[in-house]
Structure formats: C-alpha cells, structure tokens
Amino acid sequence: MSKKIHTSFILGLAVAFLLPLSFYMIAKVFSKDTIHLPKRYGVERVDKITVGGKEETDTIYHKVADIRLTNQLGNSVSLNEELAGRIMVVNFFFVNCSSVCPKLTGNIGMLQKAFRRNTKMEHGLDNSVHFVSMSVDPVADTFQALRQYADRFGVNHDHWWFLTGDKQQIYSYARNELKLATGPGDGGADDFIHSEKLVLIDAHRNIRGYYDGLDTVEIKRCADDIVLLTMEKDKKSKRK
Numbered sequence: 001m002s003k004k005i006h007t008s009f010i011l012g013l014a015v016a017f018l019l020p021l022s023f024y025m026i027a028k029v030f031s032k033d034t035i036h037l038p039k040r041y042g043v044e045r046v047d048k049i050t051v052g053g054k055e056e057t058d059t060i061y062h063k064v065a066d067i068r069l070t071n072q073l074g075n076s077v078s079l080n081e082e083l084a085g086r087i088m089v090v091n092f093f094f095v096n097c098s099s100v101c102p103k104l105t106g107n108i109g110m111l112q113k114a115f116r117r118n119t120k121m122e123h124g125l126d127n128s129v130h131f132v133s134m135s136v137d138p139v140a141d142t143f144q145a146l147r148q149y150a151d152r153f154g155v156n157h158d159h160w161w162f163l164t165g166d167k168q169q170i171y172s173y174a175r176n177e178l179k180l181a182t183g184p185g186d187g188g189a190d191d192f193i194h195s196e197k198l199v200l201i202d203a204h205r206n207i208r209g210y211y212d213g214l215d216t217v218e219i220k221r222c223a224d225d226i227v228l229l230t231m232e233k234d235k236k237s238k239r240k
Helices: 002-030 100-114 143-152 167-177 216-239
Strands: 043-051 054-061 068-070 076-078 087-093 129-135 160-163 197-201 207-212
Touching (some): 100 216
Antiparallel strands (some): 068 076, 197 207
C-alpha cells in the first residue's frame, strides 16, 4: 500500500513540475507559428465555399450540446452557460466503483493540482479549464454522495464538478455528444456505461482529444493539450 502511495505521489509531482516546463516549451514553439494544435473530432459536413474567386472546402465539426445537471453542492448547473468560454475535461464514473474510478479520479486530481492558481507563476489556468465528472449511476449517486466522494479526493469545488441527474440525459450526452464508443443503449434500467476515457472540449465546444485516464503518460498529454488550447484562444484574441 505504501509503495502505491509513494508511486502516486511521485507521478503527481512529475505532472506538477513538468507543467511549467510545458508552458515554456510550448510557448517557445508557438511563437514561431510551428505548433501543432490538438485536432478536432466529429466531422459533421464539408461545405464548399468561394474564397478570392477560388472554390475551397470548409469542414464543419460537431459542437457539444448543453446539458443541465446537479453538482455536488446541490446546484443546478448548465455546462455551456455557466462554463461559457472555458475548456472542459469530462469523464464518467460512479461512487461505488472500487476498481477503475478511484485511480481515474486520482489522476484527474493531478491535473487539477497542476492547473491550480499559483501567484508565483505567470500562468494560472484554473479559470480557463474546468473538470467535470458525471455519474453513470445517478439514482444512487445523490449530490450528497458526490460531495462526500469529492471531498475524499481534496477536490476544489469551484473548478471540478461531480454531476448527477437524469440517467437518459447523461447516457445520451456520453454517446451522442461526446461520441464515446460505449455500445448501444437507451439509458434504461439495464443500460450501463463504464469508460476510463477523458474527453477534452475546447471553449467553442469542439471535441479536441480523448485520453486514457488510467495512464499517467496520457494525463501528461492531456495537460499539454489544455495548455495549447489556452494559447490558441489567446493568440486569436490578440489578432482581433
């Protein structure tokens, strides 16, 4: 047990300390306009447009629709309204899961700590990214149960929501909006989703990445992509 705790601690430190380095390296490359931004997922259609007398194509990507659920504080929240302009990292879990979910939540906790505001650092991105964990067992996972679970992991409730609500809504969001390959289902009593994936959604509600939430290398990649998306937003704003 102590070995596992020590390993988790070391991995957490690795993410936390490598993130400032990521800022530096990414910013350096970005300044030369050679950065490769995270791609968009979910092509909906390709339109033909005319630019300067020439016919070109414009790819239209899926935009994640809104959903309103209840967070661990008992508040009704809308992801697209209350988190407008923020990057989101979304995952699915349930409180009574004793195998995958604790490790998944712990790894997201490393991300949360890496992006917390630090007055000694130039980059404090805690207001740019919001973490969202949706219960796939919302009947059992009341907001009180979610609050207890979140407190076990030292969650910052202002920047990480644990959500419960209508099961069919949540399952439809996972399958139809986030495009998770969870198999067919209608959100009924016998339907059950269990995914270890993290889904990265940009401020414009395009899907920008999928990551194995149990793999710390993938967690680091997710952290880097969050930084890139923040710089993408900043660069666009400077051009306006």
